[in-house]
Amino acid sequence: MSDRSPVIVARRVTKLYGGVPAVRDVTLEVEQGEILGLLGPNGSGKTTLLRMVTGYLSPSAGSLTVAGHDTVREPMAARRRIGYVPESVPLYSHMRVREFLSFMARLRGVPREAVAKAVARASERVDVADVLATPIRALSRGYRQRVAIAQALVHNPDVVILDEPTNGLDPRQIIETRRLLRDLAGEHTVLISSHILGEVEKIARRVAILLRGELLAVRSVADTPDLEALFLSLT
Amino acid sequence: MTLLGVLLRKELHAAFTSPVAYAIGAVFLLVMGYTFSLTLFFTKVANLTYIFHQMYVLLVLLTPVLTMRAFAEERRTDTLELLLTAPVPEIAIVGAKFLASLALITAMLAASIAYPVVLWLYGHPDWAPIYGGYLALVLLSCLLVSVGMLTSSLTENQVVAAATSLGIFLMLWFADSAAYLAPAPLDTLFINLSLIGHFTTFVRGSLFLSDAGYYVTLSLFSLFVTTRALADR
Numbered sequence: 001m002s003d004r005s006p007v008i009v010a011r012r013v014t015k016l017y018g019g020v021p022a023v024r025d026v027t028l029e030v031e032q033g034e035i036l037g038l039l040g041p042n043g044s045g046k047t048t049l050l051r052m053v054t055g056y057l058s059p060s061a062g063s064l065t066v067a068g069h070d071t072v073r074e075p076m077a078a079r080r081r082i083g084y085v086p087e088s089v090p091l092y093s094h095m096r097v098r099e100f101l102s103f104m105a106r107l108r109g110v111p112r113e114a115v116a117k118a119v120a121r122a123s124e125r126v127d128v129a130d131v132l133a134t135p136i137r138a139l140s141r142g143y144r145q146r147v148a149i150a151q152a153l154v155h156n157p158d159v160v161i162l163d164e165p166t167n168g169l170d171p172r173q174i175i176e177t178r179r180l181l182r183d184l185a186g187e188h189t190v191l192i193s194s195h196i197l198g199e200v201e202k203i204a205r206r207v208a209i210l211l212r213g214e215l216l217a218v219r220s221v222a223d224t225p226d227l228e229a230l231f232l233s234l235t
Numbered sequence: 236m237t238l239l240g241v242l243l244r245k246e247l248h249a250a251f252t253s254p255v256a257y258a259i260g261a262v263f264l265l266v267m268g269y270t271f272s273l274t275l276f277f278t279k280v281a282n283l284t285y286i287f288h289q290m291y292v293l294l295v296l297l298t299p300v301l302t303m304r305a306f307a308e309e310r311r312t313d314t315l316e317l318l319l320t321a322p323v324p325e326i327a328i329v330g331a332k333f334l335a336s337l338a339l340i341t342a343m344l345a346a347s348i349a350y351p352v353v354l355w356l357y358g359h360p361d362w363a364p365i366y367g368g369y370l371a372l373v374l375l376s377c378l379l380v381s382v383g384m385l386t387s388s389l390t391e392n393q394v395v396a397a398a399t400s401l402g403i404f405l406m407l408w409f410a411d412s413a414a415y416l417a418p419a420p421l422d423t424l425f426i427n428l429s430l431i432g433h434f435t436t437f438v439r440g441s442l443f444l445s446d447a448g449y450y451v452t453l454s455l456f457s458l459f460v461t462t463r464a465l466a467d468r
Contacts, residue, residue, distance in 0.1 A: 051316075054320040055319075055320060056316055056319055056320050056468060057468050058468060075322075076322040076324070077322075079320060079321060079322040080322045082320065084316075084317075084320045086313055086316050086317070088312075088313040090312055090313035090314040090316060090317055091314070092245075092314060093312075094249065094252065103241065103245055104317070104321070106238075106241040107238065107241060107242075107318070107321040107322075107323055108321055108322060109322055151317075
């Protein structure tokens, strides 16, 4: 572990659905500026854990803090520090890209006079500046994904959370998304989830392996030459 | 602009550009125009009592179609997740959707002001029942929209949301009928729950705080439960 301070801290986090645990007793820290990948098969609790970090779900037990703010006791302060891209890439299709990004910027607390600048910066960062005037419904899957990432960056958050960010993209778009996510490291703390081992391996600095809601291991990608073997042995 | 203002602007844009809203507005004004012309032609009385009751029926039938999308659509397309992970209190999301739907219905009601204007041009209407009628329609709209939003917040299926709210409206409408069967003091409760009972008083030109209180209380209660439903995750 480095001497960088943790930005996301999960302490014995559990989420129950009707008494059935979706996430069980997870303790995890994500350091400032790193990319941590949550890896696990479908139904392993990755999305539930991400949703708890974003404040969309409340933990049934345990605590979660983002940039020092408890996600249950100080939800607004915690959410201001987060940019989130859900798996289904939800966007308001009736809006144009600029309108959507401006709307999300205002919602996330960007002052009115700084919105245009914030939208320009985020759109250039993810290369959607050329489609700012396009209605979202007319965008390709790849552009929609980039717009979704732009809305997560528009308020310059400390933490960016992406749920299965390369799902449904073609090979070129996957490579571009990987590059973009790697570029975010350092400036933002990035938490991504994926059920594809190779994907996490190529993007993340550390990998947390989840199975049936339990955190089985957290490993540095650089220090684990055969991540595939480790994954198979654990799952 | 506050967060409520930002959300309200988005909701107003969605409401006033929706083909559903225009279809509902067209049906409302077409039916009302037809009813008004017919009533005026046959009775030749400068009175809108019958028209207000027609508007009441149309609002009960059309509001569920207007509000069914409020949360159900956001839930279906997952955009609700975007809103609920932004630093926005649930009450602001609910308030913006409520005000936007209410603005749409108020715009429809505003278009119907042509009817009292016609009565004023060609007759001598009693204005108290007309003012009372419009106040009753606005209060009724508050209740219908808030209950419609509540059912929409509980499901991602728009048809289920619309059917449930229509069911609630009809049960409230005919609540006073159940009073005949219920023993005291339940009969009083049913009478006081009646949607039409509180409406009729206004349309007669009488203004009672208890009638206004009925609409305001049920509206606020529904908005509160909607907010709780959104917050309960």
